[in-house]
Amino acid sequence: MQEHDVLNLIKLADTAINAEDFDTLVELYSDDAVLVVQPGQIARGKVQIRKAFEAIAKHFGNTLTVTQGKAQVIEGGGTALVIMETVLHTGEAKEPIDRRATYVFVQDETRGWLCTVDNSYGTDLLDED
Incomplete structure:
Protein backbone atom coordinates (compact mmCIF):
# COMPACT_ATOMS: atom_id res chain seq x y z
CA MET A 1 0.00 0.00 0.00
CA GLN A 2 1.34 3.44 -0.94
CA GLU A 3 2.03 5.93 1.85
CA HIS A 4 -0.16 9.00 2.03
CA ASP A 5 1.52 12.09 0.60
CA VAL A 6 1.43 13.90 3.96
CA LEU A 7 3.56 11.16 5.54
CA ASN A 8 6.22 11.84 2.92
CA LEU A 9 6.03 15.54 3.80
CA ILE A 10 6.46 14.74 7.49
CA LYS A 11 9.58 12.72 6.63
CA LEU A 12 10.86 15.71 4.64
CA ALA A 13 10.13 17.97 7.62
CA THR A 24 12.94 24.03 3.55
CA LEU A 25 11.00 23.37 6.75
CA VAL A 26 8.84 26.51 6.73
CA GLU A 27 7.82 25.94 3.10
CA LEU A 28 5.93 22.84 4.28
CA TYR A 29 3.57 25.08 6.30
CA SER A 30 0.64 27.20 5.18
CA ASP A 31 1.09 30.95 5.61
CA ASP A 32 -1.31 30.95 8.59
CA ALA A 33 -0.09 27.72 10.22
CA VAL A 34 0.32 27.26 13.97
CA LEU A 35 2.97 25.31 15.86
CA VAL A 36 2.59 24.22 19.47
CA VAL A 37 6.06 25.15 20.75
CA GLN A 38 5.23 23.90 24.22
CA PRO A 39 2.01 23.74 26.22
CA GLY A 40 0.65 27.27 26.44
CA GLN A 41 2.97 28.64 23.74
CA ILE A 42 1.92 28.83 20.09
CA ALA A 43 3.91 30.14 17.11
CA ARG A 44 1.70 31.61 14.36
CA GLY A 45 2.78 32.04 10.75
CA LYS A 46 5.97 31.09 8.99
CA VAL A 47 8.16 33.78 10.57
CA GLN A 48 7.28 32.78 14.12
CA ILE A 49 7.46 29.07 13.27
CA ARG A 50 10.97 29.49 11.87
CA LYS A 51 12.08 31.43 14.97
CA ALA A 52 10.55 28.74 17.18
CA PHE A 53 12.42 25.93 15.42
CA GLU A 54 15.66 27.91 15.63
CA ALA A 55 15.09 28.35 19.38
CA ILE A 56 14.21 24.67 19.81
CA ALA A 57 17.44 23.64 18.05
CA LYS A 58 19.43 25.96 20.28
CA HIS A 59 17.60 24.73 23.41
CA PHE A 60 18.73 21.17 22.63
CA GLY A 61 22.29 22.25 21.88
CA ASN A 62 21.81 21.63 18.16
CA THR A 63 21.57 17.87 18.80
CA LEU A 64 17.86 17.32 18.14
CA THR A 65 16.94 14.40 15.88
CA VAL A 66 13.31 13.65 15.10
CA THR A 67 11.96 10.30 13.90
CA GLN A 68 8.45 8.97 13.42
CA GLY A 69 6.78 5.69 14.28
CA LYS A 70 3.30 4.40 13.58
CA ALA A 71 0.87 6.77 11.92
CA GLN A 72 -2.77 7.08 10.97
CA VAL A 73 -3.99 9.52 8.33
CA ILE A 74 -7.67 10.42 8.27
CA GLU A 75 -8.58 12.46 5.19
CA GLY A 76 -11.77 14.23 4.24
CA GLY A 77 -12.76 17.39 2.38
CA GLY A 78 -9.23 18.40 1.43
CA THR A 79 -8.04 18.11 5.05
CA ALA A 80 -5.91 15.38 6.59
CA LEU A 81 -5.58 14.65 10.30
CA VAL A 82 -2.39 12.79 11.18
CA ILE A 83 -1.98 10.94 14.46
CA MET A 84 1.59 9.77 14.79
CA GLU A 85 4.22 8.48 17.16
CA THR A 86 7.01 11.06 17.25
CA VAL A 87 10.36 10.35 18.87
CA LEU A 88 12.78 13.11 19.84
CA HIS A 89 16.43 12.23 20.39
CA THR A 90 18.78 14.76 21.94
CA GLY A 91 22.44 14.62 22.80
CA GLU A 92 21.75 15.42 26.44
CA ALA A 93 18.98 12.87 27.13
CA LYS A 94 19.82 9.20 27.61
CA GLU A 95 16.29 8.15 26.71
CA PRO A 96 14.35 9.44 23.71
CA ILE A 97 11.23 11.54 24.28
CA ASP A 98 8.15 9.72 22.95
CA ARG A 99 5.06 11.66 21.95
CA ARG A 100 1.78 10.97 20.19
CA ALA A 101 1.63 13.95 17.87
CA THR A 102 -1.30 15.37 15.94
CA TYR A 103 -0.93 17.29 12.71
CA VAL A 104 -3.48 18.86 10.37
CA PHE A 105 -2.77 19.33 6.68
CA VAL A 106 -4.86 21.08 4.03
CA GLN A 107 -4.62 20.56 0.32
CA ASP A 108 -3.71 23.76 -1.53
CA GLU A 109 -4.61 23.89 -5.24
CA THR A 110 -1.16 25.10 -6.29
CA ARG A 111 1.21 23.98 -3.51
CA GLY A 112 -0.24 20.59 -2.59
CA TRP A 113 -0.50 19.47 1.04
CA LEU A 114 0.54 22.05 3.64
CA CYS A 115 0.70 21.73 7.41
CA THR A 116 -1.72 24.08 9.18
CA VAL A 117 -1.47 22.69 12.73
CA ASP A 118 1.71 21.12 14.13
CA ASN A 119 1.16 19.72 17.62
CA SER A 120 3.90 17.31 18.67
CA TYR A 121 2.32 17.15 22.15
CA GLY A 122 -0.89 15.64 20.81
CA THR A 123 -3.58 15.01 23.40
CA ASP A 124 -1.08 15.53 26.24
CA LEU A 125 -2.17 19.17 26.00
CA LEU A 126 -5.34 18.06 27.80
CA ASP A 127 -3.21 17.25 30.86
CA GLU A 128 -2.17 20.89 31.22
CA ASP A 129 -3.94 23.20 33.66
Whole structure:
Protein backbone atom coordinates (compact mmCIF):
# COMPACT_ATOMS: atom_id res chain seq x y z
CA MET A 1 0.00 0.00 0.00
CA GLN A 2 1.34 3.44 -0.94
CA GLU A 3 2.03 5.93 1.85
CA HIS A 4 -0.16 9.00 2.03
CA ASP A 5 1.52 12.09 0.60
CA VAL A 6 1.43 13.90 3.96
CA LEU A 7 3.56 11.16 5.54
CA ASN A 8 6.22 11.84 2.92
CA LEU A 9 6.03 15.54 3.80
CA ILE A 10 6.46 14.74 7.49
CA LYS A 11 9.58 12.72 6.63
CA LEU A 12 10.86 15.71 4.64
CA ALA A 13 10.13 17.97 7.62
CA ASP A 14 12.02 15.62 9.94
CA THR A 15 15.01 15.64 7.59
CA ALA A 16 14.90 19.45 7.51
CA ILE A 17 14.64 19.68 11.33
CA ASN A 18 17.53 17.26 11.78
CA ALA A 19 19.67 19.24 9.33
CA GLU A 20 18.48 22.58 10.73
CA ASP A 21 17.34 23.49 7.22
CA PHE A 22 14.68 25.93 8.33
CA ASP A 23 14.16 27.40 4.83
CA THR A 24 12.94 24.03 3.55
CA LEU A 25 11.00 23.37 6.75
CA VAL A 26 8.84 26.51 6.73
CA GLU A 27 7.82 25.94 3.10
CA LEU A 28 5.93 22.84 4.28
CA TYR A 29 3.57 25.08 6.30
CA SER A 30 0.64 27.20 5.18
CA ASP A 31 1.09 30.95 5.61
CA ASP A 32 -1.31 30.95 8.59
CA ALA A 33 -0.09 27.72 10.22
CA VAL A 34 0.32 27.26 13.97
CA LEU A 35 2.97 25.31 15.86
CA VAL A 36 2.59 24.22 19.47
CA VAL A 37 6.06 25.15 20.75
CA GLN A 38 5.23 23.90 24.22
CA PRO A 39 2.01 23.74 26.22
CA GLY A 40 0.65 27.27 26.44
CA GLN A 41 2.97 28.64 23.74
CA ILE A 42 1.92 28.83 20.09
CA ALA A 43 3.91 30.14 17.11
CA ARG A 44 1.70 31.61 14.36
CA GLY A 45 2.78 32.04 10.75
CA LYS A 46 5.97 31.09 8.99
CA VAL A 47 8.16 33.78 10.57
CA GLN A 48 7.28 32.78 14.12
CA ILE A 49 7.46 29.07 13.27
CA ARG A 50 10.97 29.49 11.87
CA LYS A 51 12.08 31.43 14.97
CA ALA A 52 10.55 28.74 17.18
CA PHE A 53 12.42 25.93 15.42
CA GLU A 54 15.66 27.91 15.63
CA ALA A 55 15.09 28.35 19.38
CA ILE A 56 14.21 24.67 19.81
CA ALA A 57 17.44 23.64 18.05
CA LYS A 58 19.43 25.96 20.28
CA HIS A 59 17.60 24.73 23.41
CA PHE A 60 18.73 21.17 22.63
CA GLY A 61 22.29 22.25 21.88
CA ASN A 62 21.81 21.63 18.16
CA THR A 63 21.57 17.87 18.80
CA LEU A 64 17.86 17.32 18.14
CA THR A 65 16.94 14.40 15.88
CA VAL A 66 13.31 13.65 15.10
CA THR A 67 11.96 10.30 13.90
CA GLN A 68 8.45 8.97 13.42
CA GLY A 69 6.78 5.69 14.28
CA LYS A 70 3.30 4.40 13.58
CA ALA A 71 0.87 6.77 11.92
CA GLN A 72 -2.77 7.08 10.97
CA VAL A 73 -3.99 9.52 8.33
CA ILE A 74 -7.67 10.42 8.27
CA GLU A 75 -8.58 12.46 5.19
CA GLY A 76 -11.77 14.23 4.24
CA GLY A 77 -12.76 17.39 2.38
CA GLY A 78 -9.23 18.40 1.43
CA THR A 79 -8.04 18.11 5.05
CA ALA A 80 -5.91 15.38 6.59
CA LEU A 81 -5.58 14.65 10.30
CA VAL A 82 -2.39 12.79 11.18
CA ILE A 83 -1.98 10.94 14.46
CA MET A 84 1.59 9.77 14.79
CA GLU A 85 4.22 8.48 17.16
CA THR A 86 7.01 11.06 17.25
CA VAL A 87 10.36 10.35 18.87
CA LEU A 88 12.78 13.11 19.84
CA HIS A 89 16.43 12.23 20.39
CA THR A 90 18.78 14.76 21.94
CA GLY A 91 22.44 14.62 22.80
CA GLU A 92 21.75 15.42 26.44
CA ALA A 93 18.98 12.87 27.13
CA LYS A 94 19.82 9.20 27.61
CA GLU A 95 16.29 8.15 26.71
CA PRO A 96 14.35 9.44 23.71
CA ILE A 97 11.23 11.54 24.28
CA ASP A 98 8.15 9.72 22.95
CA ARG A 99 5.06 11.66 21.95
CA ARG A 100 1.78 10.97 20.19
CA ALA A 101 1.63 13.95 17.87
CA THR A 102 -1.30 15.37 15.94
CA TYR A 103 -0.93 17.29 12.71
CA VAL A 104 -3.48 18.86 10.37
CA PHE A 105 -2.77 19.33 6.68
CA VAL A 106 -4.86 21.08 4.03
CA GLN A 107 -4.62 20.56 0.32
CA ASP A 108 -3.71 23.76 -1.53
CA GLU A 109 -4.61 23.89 -5.24
CA THR A 110 -1.16 25.10 -6.29
CA ARG A 111 1.21 23.98 -3.51
CA GLY A 112 -0.24 20.59 -2.59
CA TRP A 113 -0.50 19.47 1.04
CA LEU A 114 0.54 22.05 3.64
CA CYS A 115 0.70 21.73 7.41
CA THR A 116 -1.72 24.08 9.18
CA VAL A 117 -1.47 22.69 12.73
CA ASP A 118 1.71 21.12 14.13
CA ASN A 119 1.16 19.72 17.62
CA SER A 120 3.90 17.31 18.67
CA TYR A 121 2.32 17.15 22.15
CA GLY A 122 -0.89 15.64 20.81
CA THR A 123 -3.58 15.01 23.40
CA ASP A 124 -1.08 15.53 26.24
CA LEU A 125 -2.17 19.17 26.00
CA LEU A 126 -5.34 18.06 27.80
CA ASP A 127 -3.21 17.25 30.86
CA GLU A 128 -2.17 20.89 31.22
CA ASP A 129 -3.94 23.20 33.66
